[in-house]
Amino acid sequence: MKRIGVLTSGGDAPGMNAAVRAVVRKAIYHGLEVYGIIGGFAGLINGNIEKLELGSVGDIIHHGGTKLLSARCEEFKTKDGQLKGLEQLRKKGIEGLVVIGGDGSYRGANALSGYGFPCVGVPGTIDNDIPGTQFTIGFDTALNTVISAIDKIRDTAQSHERTFVIEVMGRHAGDIALWAGLAGGAESILIPEEDYDIQEIIDRLKKSYERGKKHSIIIVAEGVTSGVELGKQIEELTNFDTRVSILGHIQRGGSPTVFDRILASRLGARAVELLMEGKGGRAVGIVNNKIVDHEISEILKETHTIDKNLLTLTKELSI
Template sequence: MKRIGVLTSGGDAPGMNAAIRAIVRKGIYHGLEVFGVYNGYSGLINGKIEKLEVGSVGDIIHRGGTMLHSARCLEFKTQEGQQKGIEQMKKFGIEGLVVIGGDGSYQGAKALTEHGFPCVGVPGTIDNDIPGTDFTIGFDTAINTVLDAIDKIRDTASSHERTFIIEVMGRDAGDIALWSGLAGGAETILIPEDNYDMNEIAERLRKGNDRGKKHSIIVVAEGVKSGNEFAKELEEATNFDTRVSVLGHIQRGGSPTASDRVLASRLGARAVELLLEGKGGRAVGIENNQLVDYDILEILGTPHKVAFDMYRLSKELSI
């Protein structure tokens, strides 16, 4: 293998640039030519491909987002679109592709694998919902962004003696809500992996109020329902004065934490090693701080699991 490509797809995540940097420099170190595919699978179909040099990825390790940009591409879900992408890579002499992204990005890599084109998936999403890895690139930065917001909102909640509801991202996974809520001392955390009992929540808030606690923080994962919907339901059950903060896309931006930069560097480099070993159709990850890789065709059928021990702990500590 002499030439490889790298693309980012789906939602951006802090640390993607660190992964791109690692892939490019690791590849060049081992004598490969590395090509960047711009605008995800859309750029792959349209041939937006450029050779990257060592200097091309200088001064990006600390930047959020992705220098290769990202875009949704419905056409790549079709056999015709996939074949167009393969033909473009053949045109540039690219023999293997590293795909950085979440579930949708992995589905594209899976499709290319099924066509016989060597691909390696690198988990890049703030949602932390990719199987085969304990953590995804961008997750640590996102939960620290949320934690900073929780700390600031708590100051206001305390000053005005109100219940604040904070809606966070995560799609159908509750990891962002769980980790940031536990770290931020939230009184209630709602995740899509478990049903909530409004009577139980209302009783907990009343008990806190009876012992002199005048403010509360409730973290709601977007996969449960919107913060505004939950606020309406809570006010009907308790008559408590509530305010809602929807953090939105602020969670996807920002300079990646040290943890995300290191994780991205390790995973990106390992992806290149697999291609050099002639191994395509793999998905890299980290488990118990050890790098792992799995068959991408098999791993996508594995459901994401939330840490229910942490979820139980959050309830025990919010009495």
């Protein structure tokens, strides 16, 4: 293999640039040419492809977002769109592709692999919801962003003796809410993977109030319910002064943490190694601090699960 491509797709995540940098420099170090696809699978269909040199990825390791831009592409979900993308790759003489992104990106990579074109998936999503890896690129940075917000909100919650509901990202996965809630000392954590009982939340708040604690933090993942609606419900049932903060897209941005930069570098480099070994249809990940790889098709059959031990611990520590 002499020429490979790299693209980022789906929602951006801090550390994607570090992964792109690793792919480009690892490949060039071993004598390969690298081409960047600009704008995800939509850019691939449109032939928006440019050659990347060492300098192309200079000074990007510390930047959030993605230099290669990203987009969601409905057309690439169709056979016609996939064949258009494949034609563009062959036109440029690209023999393998590294796809950095989440579940939808993996599905695109798996589709190309089905046509016999070697692809390797690299998990880049703040949701940490990709099977086959304990951590995804961007998750740690997003957590630190959320924790910073929780710490600041707790200051004002304490000063005004208020209950705060903080809504975080996570339509289908509760890892951000769960991990940030545990690290931030939240009284209650609501995640998509578990049903919640509003009365249990109310009882916890009242119990805390009775023992002298006049402020509380409740974390809710966006996929569970609206933070605004939950805040109204709590205030109606308790008469506690309740405020709501929706963190939104601030969770996706910012300079990646050391953990995410190193993780992205390791995963990106391994993706190139797999292509050099003639292996496609694979997805890289990290398990027990070791870089691993699995069949993308098998990863897509699995369902992300939360660590229920963490959920139990949050309830034990928030009494």
